[in-house]
Amino acid sequence: MVTMLSLPFVAVVILVCMSLAAMLFKRNMIKIVMAVHVMGSAVNLFLISLGYREGGVAPIFTNSPGGVMVLPAPQALTLTSIVINIAVVALMLSFAVSLYRRYGTMDTRKMRLKG
Amino acid sequence: MMEHAPALVIAFPLFAAFASHLIGRLGSRIRDIWVFASLLLTWLFAVFLNLEVMQRGTYAYTLGADISSLASPAGFPVRIVLVIDGMSALIAFMAVSVTLASFIYSRRFMERVSGGGESADRYCSLVLLFLAGMLGMGLTGDFFTLFVFLEMTSISSASLVAFFRKGSSFEAAFKYMIISAINALFLLFGIGMIYSQYGLLNMAAIANEMVLNFSFLDKVALSLIVSAILLKLGSVPVHMWKVDVYQKVPSSVAVMCITSSLVGIYVLSRILFSVFFSMSALTGWMIVCLGSLSIIVGVSMALPQKDLKRMIAYASIAEIGYVMLGIGTGLAGMSSTFGTVALSGGVFHIINDALDLGLMFLIAGAVFYATGKTGISKLGGIAHRSASLSVLFIIGMLAVSGIPPFNGFVSKLIMYESVFCLNPVLSVIGILGSILMLSVFVKVFASVFLGSPYKGKFREIPLSMTAVMWIFALLIILLGLFPGLALDGLVSPAVEALLGHGIYMGVII
Amino acid sequence: MIMKVLLAMVVPVAGILIGLLYKGIDRILAARMQGRVGPPLVQPLRDVRKLLVKENIVPDDAVGWLFSSMPFVALVSVMAILLYLPLGITPVLEGYGDLILVLYLLIIPSLALVLGGFASSSPYASVGGQREMVKMMSYEFPLAIAVISVAWLLYSSGAENVFSLSVISGTHVWGLAGIPGLAGLAVIFLCMLFVIPGELGRIPFDVSEADSEIAGGIFAEYSGRNLALFYLADAVKAVAIASLAVALFLPYTVSGIFGLGGAAAPAADFLFHLLKVFFVLFVSSTVVRVVTGRLAISRVVSVYWKYPVILSFLGLLLIMGGTLI
């Protein structure tokens, strides 16, 4: 039974599966970084839809029109998580670029540390 | 001032991290003094936390509240709460002590290997950030802060892994970053699942809710969180990233990396003991199985390695396996005597692990400092050049493989004599692991230290590095000869804190 | 207390004499089995005396301090083991150390051999050192299973302090196990007997000395008093490992049977213990070394890690099953 409210969760599952598939099967480092970012967005979507209440307003008490409010904590969490995600992806991209400069390849199968 | 020690112990290194970059402009000497002073101050705060816990028992600290001990003014916790008990205070103390030692060691080390200047500034701030992350993970009482600090340690340590700016160090850093991003996202996913049911993020409050109804979704969340943390601490079968990282990270940071995976062990046991304690039998067996697997795989993969640091990294996977063996048995036999004994062995092994493997990595760093090499087959005959280094190595070797009368033996003895009650095969695996561990390090000793005298250029090892290594060695001997010191003073409060989930919930609710 | 201190002084020295005595007996028995007359009983003692008057050469390239300290460490550690073992009488250091400690202390003399070999900078010695280490890794597995199985049997029968050696030697393990457990225990006892020649480095497991291939291996560069100390350590180790096997599997005493009391009881038990030790060594070391040849090093690993491990795991399973029934 897919209602409008559970639609985001379906999207989350699809996004997570997509990103995992990319991480498992894509050899290009940039694509793996993209997969990480997609997964981060999926988790953010998950958090934000947890706090959503149908017909709710923004959780600001001052001048509030009354009625249901969406939960404030997930929004704070998501904001933090977005920032962290950006930092992580930026760092990963910089590693990938430096790695490309040294190894001359983007292929994860050409890695040298093994055994 | 001192009542805010739990917050300050995290905040101070965080502040010092960013300030050290600015202060670095004034000169490297001033910066070193600044970093050293701030580490010393943090260390004093950590010591104070331990003393406070001994007096007051478990207590909570609410960030930003008027009355810091009042965690839940409305019946449920509203702010970020730090919980200080025997275990978290011990972990905080260990993290700061190791960082302090590593910083003293690293001054001359980094000067030689990276040339000081701007990069030394970066090094200092990253190390302090790393420390702040570990402390945060150790002291936090809620899940989301845990996630934030986890990311903080990941980002700062990944930058440290790439510190030498070689191709292979970027490779290790890239792998590490992918792994830690996945790890953090799975953790966050699990946290979200719990939040969706209870609307809470505080661990103790969630545990309190879970006593009444433990749902299917909780089980999924438990699995996600536990596997994420297992990835973080590098248990088999998700240990591969760890060897790459330890091989490429500067030796002084490798010591901290060991501590950070021990913090991971702490987080794992905190979650399993204090939050999901109703599943303890099952999770305990899971940890025990993965721990024994880690021992076997870690030690057997260490044997054929050709790089000194990579080899010690595999050995550290096995040592983490021992800790998991002890803690898992403690979980599976939660109400029995042998469970408590095994848990104390595991917690004691956390301390020993940091000391023994820490010493090993420091020695590997000293060898690298002196010769510029870490490949085992390229070295040889160092004992002719530096007897002190080889004596240190022998001490570390015997301690890691648990030969009496060193500290590793005590914790392993405690574990063998308790985990066999759960299943005798576990003790057999432990004993086998420790003889294989011995052969790993005998191989290193034979090929790096013995043989005909070393011919190449051998740089004299500076006093600051030797001193730190000897401090580690003396602590190893001290804890070996007087295990009661650690067992009574540090381990037993920690064990009580882990087992007393009622008290843990009580300070919040 | 005074008695204990006295014993602590006498036992290690007595261990050396017993070890040398058995070395003499071993050589005579082996010679008889091969149709020779063999040396006199005191020959090992004479060997030691002769070694002591020889020059003590330290090779140029050797790491001197390590090279000369390792024989010392080997003998000291192996003599210390005797203090923790029940030699017919309760262990001298009862309550200060247990079975696991003995297991780990038994590693030290072999480790000293290995390090000494590596330190002597001879290619033969380092090959010998590697082989010794590989051998150690190999036999430790079945040995650990044997030790833990006995402890587990005691634990499941409700005993306390099951790793204490006086408890182990005070309990008759064969009476505790059920029928399947009995079979399991027998298998494990066999494995233990199989471990002893490996632990002592006797044929077929003398891969680390192997005179004909690697010229004495670890001992290639040792001479004089250093070699004498290794020789003594080897003699004492035989007593120690056999005493461990006796304490685990043949813990019977005679003083009760003959109704002895006073000072005669421990003396009789001690002599009976020596008899058992000599028997165990005869079966597992002397006979085996006469009738077999040396194994290749990679065979040593598989010989220990295949059949004894499978068998002793089987034995452990049988014991565990036996206690469940």
Next chain:
Amino acid sequence: MISTGMGSWSPLVFLICVAFISVVVQIIRSLGEGGFRKEEDKAEAFFSGGRLLIKNRVMDVYWGFFDAMGRYYGWMKRMHNGIVNDYVYWFVLLVTVVIGVVILL
């Protein structure tokens, strides 16, 4: 002195005994000849009667062990191939197994 309920261990008593035994062993040791007369070639490492041409390097340690465990190590080498995709694969496998175990049991 620690006691685990199943056994006990006292490092200090051990040290005292070791100290005493060391004295005994030192006495035995001192009965022997201390040094040796320096002569040509005497302290040279033995090498089948000839001069040791190749200086000693410890290489290929534990050959026998790896030879006997060849199949295990072959399998392990394939597992540790250093490809980041496979690291993720192991993690996904772990998550699946853990979820399965936790839910089913």
